[in-house]
Amino acid sequence: MAVAERLSGMAGRIAGRQAVAGTGAVSWLMQRVTAVLVAVFIGVHIWVLHFTPEATSGSPVTFESVRQRMASPWYLTLDFLLLASLLYHALNGVRAVLLDWGVGARSEKMLTGILFAIGVLSFGYGAYALIPFFSGK
Amino acid sequence: MKNFASAYPAKYKVGMWAFVLHRLTGIGVALYLVAHMIVISTAAVSGTLSFDGVMETLRRPWVIALELVLIAAVLYHLLNGFRLLLFDVGVGIRSQKPLFWGLMAAGALTMAFATAALWPLMAG
Numbered sequence: 309m310a311v312a313e314r315l316s317g318m319a320g321r322i323a324g325r326q327a328v329a330g331t332g333a334v335s336w337l338m339q340r341v342t343a344v345l346v347a348v349f350i351g352v353h354i355w356v357l358h359f360t361p362e363a364t365s366g367s368p369v370t371f372e373s374v375r376q377r378m379a380s381p382w383y384l385t386l387d388f389l390l391l392a393s394l395l396y397h398a399l400n401g402v403r404a405v406l407l408d409w410g411v412g413a414r415s416e417k418m419l420t421g422i423l424f425a426i427g428v429l430s431f432g433y434g435a436y437a438l439i440p441f442f443s444g445k
Numbered sequence: 446m447k448n449f450a451s452a453y454p455a456k457y458k459v460g461m462w463a464f465v466l467h468r469l470t471g472i473g474v475a476l477y478l479v480a481h482m483i484v485i486s487t488a489a490v491s492g493t494l495s496f497d498g499v500m501e502t503l504r505r506p507w508v509i510a511l512e513l514v515l516i517a518a519v520l521y522h523l524l525n526g527f528r529l530l531l532f533d534v535g536v537g538i539r540s541q542k543p544l545f546w547g548l549m550a551a552g553a554l555t556m557a558f559a560t561a562a563l564w565p566l567m568a569g
Binding site for chain 1: 489501503512516563
């Protein structure tokens, strides 16, 4: 029983102090919009990289195969949209969880600012990491 | 704001466990995203040979097995998130439990397909 109590105690802490803290209307709406975008883009991303006949038959992802994929404006656009929508969805989700736990509740603007900065920096690093596939080294 | 979330975890029903699991998979996948961006991006900016080497390492059977765990977490978050979106537009609130289990059945089927597809890579 002690284990069950522990587990349910952990579940309670994961759930948070509040049912769902007020996170703001824009944050709420954007979480739904990005959810739909991420669902579509991540489906394509996982399918293309892991479940195409080439992938399941064992041909590895290589610098060259990514370079060819990135040469298509469609994949490039898809990758940037996935990067942007997923970063927003993940960081906005983290913000909601932290506010539920009471972290940053009293300095919500600072919390939002820090997470926004992490998002912008991550997007920048993701875009920077694509440069080699265009310069070829 | 009601304060019921952590008050009586022992009394949680399906909907509450669905919520807890949505949080857990959300946090888990967000942490994975950090590792994913660091590993793949750093490999990409470190040159052709290093990128191919990292990709080769990521094809080991145990990595593929972990990938299936990741896919399960993403899939759960996606399917339960779809259920939440339905509630937002006023659909399925009264039948939230059968809706949950129906989506979980769809998830289990998808996982069976994914496991079968990746099996040759795990079997070596």
